[in-house]
Amino acid sequence: MGTSATGFNASAATAAPSGAATLTHAKLELHEPSLDGALDKPGPVIGSIDFQFNPKELTLAKSAKWTRPxxxxxxxxxxxxxxxxxxxxxxxxxxxxxxxxxxxSKKQDGYVVKTVEKLFSCCIPTDASHGQKKDSPPWVKFAWGGLTGFLAYIESVSVKYTLFTPAGLPVRAVATVTLQELAGEPPGTNPTSGGRVPHREHVVVQGDSLPGVAYAEYGDAALWRAVADVNGIDDPTRLRPGQRLLLPTADELQRTAAPTTRPRPRPQGAAPARREVVAGAVR
Known part of the structure; x- marks a missing residue:
């Protein structure tokens, strides 16, 4: 049962022998976004949200898009x-x-409220991605023993508080969480598909420049030409705040950086370029 067909990978979820079963709690694994822009492999683990009680049901939805001209x-x-x-x-x-x-006899520590706040924080960019101007919420994967779900982000969180202390502290709640898949297939794994590797985006802020964006993303300001080429920018000095720039893939960077040795064709009927020889040097 693979993730491409059902959304789950249950290859390790084998039944335990009778009498040897142990309780395993489900959890949401939280990751930083990928470091190279790929959508099939997350970045480092930054935490997890453990289920206090395992879910009694899961709703998995998949749909296709059709049009009727x-x-x-x-x-x-x-x-x-x-x-x-x-x-x-x-x-x-x-x-x-x-x-x-x-x-x-003990003061409650607000477990319910803290867990809800952690769920809500999954809908805003991580500190690391925000600091690198690559705003992205945590990437999430549902795991329950040997059962793992697809790589996703949290699309929505809805919480209903149902019990409170006399002081007004919520001590019981039901949180409905919806995860949306990041990508169905790893980019570049199917050479016959003809699909393009998805681009990451950079949102322009005041003071941004193409060399600055290239240096922040790739560590080389000279790659600004590749950024300009992918976005069809003729004037690199005209960037406006809020503009979304597509970031070139590794292949696009190599194509832009590769030097060309082919001479430009001379217009038909044009005279050959004039050269002067001065002290053994050709001008």
Whole structure:
């Protein structure tokens, strides 16, 4: 059962012998975005959100996009045309209950509220990505023992508080979390697909320049020409705040940086270039 077909990888989720089963808690693994822009391999682990109680059900959705071109005057609908798959979505509920380990003689530490805040923080950029001007929320993967889900980001979090202390502290809640798939197939793995490797983006801020963006992204300011080429920029001095720049892939950087040895063709009928020899040097 592979992730490309069902959204889950259950290759390691084998049944334990009778009487030897142990309770394994589900969790959401949190990662930094990938370091090289690939959508099939996350960056370093930055934490996890453990389920206090394992989910009793998971909702996995997958859809395809179809279009029906319309023709003026036609009395029947045209045949549908397949446009491609939509990203998978996984919806699950997390039941949080601090009252189950409530001790009247001790002060509660706000476990429910802290867990909810951690879920909400998955909808905003990580500190590392924001510092590098590559804003991205954590990349998330659902894991439950040997069962692992697709690489995703948290699309939405909805929380309903259902129990409070006399002081007004929430001690019970149900959080509904929706994860959306980042990419269905690793880029470049299917040479016959004809698909392009997806680009990362950089949002221009005040004071940005193409050499500065190239240096921040690739450590080489001279690669600004590749950024300009991918974005069709003729005047590199005209960048406006809020503009989205596509960042070249490794292949595009190599093509732009590769020197050309082919001479430019001379227009038909043009005279050969004039050369002067001065002290053995050709001008």
């Amino acid at each position: 319309t023709t003026r005057g036609s009395t029947k609908s045209s045949p549908p045309q397949y446009q491609g798959p939509q990203p998978s979505k996984l919806t699950l509920e997390m039941f949080l209950d601090e009252s189950v380990f409530f001790d009247p």
